[in-house]
Amino acid sequence: MKFSRFLLSVAATAALLAAPIAASAADLMAVITPSHDNPFFKSEAEGASLRAKELGYDVIVLVHDDDPNKQSELFDTAIARGAKAIILDNAGADATVAAVKKAKDAGIPSFLIDREIKETGIAVSQIVSNNYQGAQLGAEEFVRLMGEKGNYVELVGREADTNAGIRSSGYHDIIDQYPDMKMVAQQSANWSQTEAFEKMESILQANPDIKGVISGNDTMAMGAWAALKAAGRDDIIVVGFDGSNDVRDSILEGGIKATVLQPAYRQAQWAVEQAHDYLTKGSTGKDEKQLMDCVLITIDNAPKLETFALK
Template sequence: MSHPSRRLVVQAAAALTTGLLTLTACGSSGAPADSKPSSGSSSSAAAAPKSNLIAIITPSPDNPFFKAEADAAKKKAESLGYQTSVDSHDDDPNKQSELIDSAISRKAAAIILDNAGADASIGPVQKATTAGIPVFLIDREINQTGIAKAQIVSNNSQGAQLAAQEFVKGMKEKGNYVELTGKESDTNAGVRSKGFGDVISQYPDLKRVAQQTANWDQQEAFSKMETILQRNPDIQGVIAGNDTMALGAVAALKAAKKSGVIVVGFDGSPDAIAQIKAGTMLATSLQPAALGATTAVEQADKFVKTGATGQPEKQSIDCEIITKDNADQYGVFAKL
């Protein structure tokens, strides 16, 4: 039988060993017990300290509309004290995903995004949101709510109806016409086309002889219009889902030596306004790019500082019709 004092020493040693093993197990990752979870978890990303960066991602600045919104967002963000990065995804969902990954790795305070596809952009926006970086969409919506903090777009239906009403007047309610539509993956393309149709369909003497997508692109619109004119030389009007395509149509009509054709666009670009003043375009529907972009930055700033925007997710801004009568009142996608 063991001596009582020796038994007490052994029990004390065993207790100390057990305590040390317990402490070692709690800190087995090598991190202190109150350390944050690993960077692979969404909770740590959400809690990670943010930089003072606002990442601005848009389609190509070769289109003056997208350049105007990027410039406006950058100017507003910097006036509020943020650093900015401005990049283009060129309507390539893979490139967009890479740019959003970069913004996440840089721990951006917010992302301002004119996206590269209503469906293709859902995953990247969700990824940024899961990482704790709020995303504010401008110009184009995505086909899901509840992941972006805001979707701020022009009232495309209202703007398209304004453009179509002007088109109908210019056509005197009759004649053959062509419609050039935008990129099929862009929700705006379908909304604008429907808005045109809602008005024009009320006039049975207006006959659409061709409808083709030119993917928002001027050169593609030029080529498509050349082909359409060869098959349908007797046209009196062209209505296009954006000004870039309208300008391509104007160039094709000029090359074909066709004058007096009514051309209406959508965007309110400076180049379109110049053509309206020159008489080669009838009208365009202005969507205020600068206003949408600055509104998104203001709401991003408020969200960063307070955790809320105070606004609903879906927001729309009404468009305005520009004709020769009021063209002098407009500048770079905004009223002067």
């Protein structure tokens, strides 16, 4: 009898020890983004992670560094860890399709933020900022600041990123309506501050008469502004896109003139909420493709901007 009770006690203890591990694996949510060196992506990760924990999930936060091969490996990690859902800011519109399909085949739904992929029906949600609408807002302000005339430069994001092309199109659909606005250089700086600094130095040497720079994101805008300041050309108008704290501070200091806020933090939280609805109710109740409108940030509302959200 005592031996039987001992066996029962051991079995009960083992079950108790195993229970937290099983619950953790069952309630895990994976958040995968580009490098947190960019505050935009860090904000996504923080927003998603916090909201998932509020909803009772354990979270693993992973970084793919815009490398599709690394992204695929991270999907393998999420699958192996038994994640219930994946929140993703992806590493390429084409290259990501296979990874999302792999997760779907493993029974793990994906909820995309910020960047779309080229196929529908394999991710549950694709929640992106209305980049075209936002770019038009930024371009309208840029034209106004330029006085509707003058030579300008455009810094474009990564060519493999759909958002880079959409933003550029939105800019030009406004700016090209003004015949006295002349683009003298258009170069990709791959969303990089360092690369934007280097590109801006070279462009400025070849085109000293430029009056403005419009950038596909705030990180490149900061690089361009640093190069312009180093050259003593803080008279040149710079407009960015994202709504980062760094550019907010520059606007308040009289440096960069404007940016366009895309609500990264809230967008990531929204994706987690939809993942939770899908897991608990079987549906998000929304279409796969969803757009969130952007907001123009100038000296007037910059004090209200904090971590890619307006207070």
